[in-house]
Amino acid sequence: MQNSKSIDExxxxxxGLISVEDTQLFVTDTGGYGQAIIYLNGSYANQGHWKRVVEELGSNYRHVLFDERARGKSKKSHDYSFNACIRDLSTIIKARQIEKPILVGWSYGAILAVHWVHSNPNIASGIVAIxxxxxxxxxxxxxKERIYRLFNKIKLVLPIASFFGLAARMSAKKHAEINIEINEISANLEPVLLEIRIPVRYVLANxxxxGGEEQEFNAMRESLNPLLIKNQNLKVSAKVASNHENIxxxxxxxxxxTISVLAMETNLELKL
Structure with missing residues (x-):
């Protein structure tokens, strides 16, 4: 059922900034009457990457975007862990009084979406995983050594890249630690995905x-196939020509x- 507030009010x-623990997160909420969509960024990205998606969907939806800790316009923190991101999402949903959102996650954000739903059932209405x-x-x-070496190699350009929403305002070592942690979480994602009870729609790149070889990305995408059989809530909606970075x-x-079709599937009012 659609967010009752979006129907009546x-x-x-x-x-603006929303306080959470030792930091503040910059949030954009377009408001309106429509289905709420929360956008979850890639590891070091800011909310600006969603501009074309938001513009294409238009004002029929309530778009909620935010920058994670030390990304974009958000403040720095002493905790950049995955669990901190889980708590951040919970704080924003509560602060903005969002009901039955669709979570749309790209890269890191997609993993965050499924883990958050697994820990917080019966709140979100669906997920789009990019x-x-x-x-x-x-x-x-x-x-681990490869990841540390990669970020050490580009450490001098990270401050510049952060101005373009391509890096965080943190050390190369912290960048690497985030990447190492999310790889470990992703490698162990199967039990979480098998227990998801809301629709998850995938848009896969090519x-x-x-940060990776073609065979690694191919293996990554192919790892989903057995789970599509085991959990019917997981479906691939689109396979596109672009790569992981520019999708x-x-x-x-x-x-x-994919978002609009999922909104129709999960929202009775939109079908009437």
Missing amino acids: KIPKWS DSAVPYGLTGDAA GASR LSKDFLAIAK
């Missing part, structure tokens, strides 16, 4: 991207269509 447009939230990750000592800018039409 227009939510005012709002943007080229992620599959049971695959680079783990072990060799993978080919390689920075939001190049295939925003496919993403927007």
Whole structure:
């Protein structure tokens, strides 16, 4: 059922900082009457990457976007863990009084979406997972060394990249630690995905991207296939030509269509 507040009462447009623990998160809420959609960013990205998706969907939806800790316009913190991101999402949903949202996650954000739903059932109405939230990750000592080496190599450009929403305002070591943690969480994602009881719709990219070889990305996407049989709530809605990195800018039409179709599937009022 659609958010009752979005039917009876227009939510005012709002943007600003929401306090959580030792930091503040920058949130944009377009308000309106429509189905609430919460966008969950990639590991180091800011909310600006969703611009084309939001514009394509338009004002029929309530779009809620935020920058994670030390990303975009949000403040720094002493805790950049995955569990901190889980708590951040809970805080924003409560602070903005969001009911039955669709969670749309890209990369890190898709894993965050399924884990949050697993820990907080009966709140979200559906998930759109963009080229992620599959049971695959680079783990072990060799993978850790590779990740540390990668971020150490680009440490001088990270402060510049952060201005473009491509990096966080933290050390190269912290960047690496976030990447190592999310790979380990993703590698062990199968039990979480098998217990999801709301619709999860995947939009999968193609080919390689920075930080991985093509065969690794192919293996990552193929790891989802057995779970599509085991849990009928998981479905692939689209496979697109763009890669993991540029999927939001190049295939925003496919993403927007997946969101709108899911909203119709999960929202009785939209069908009437």
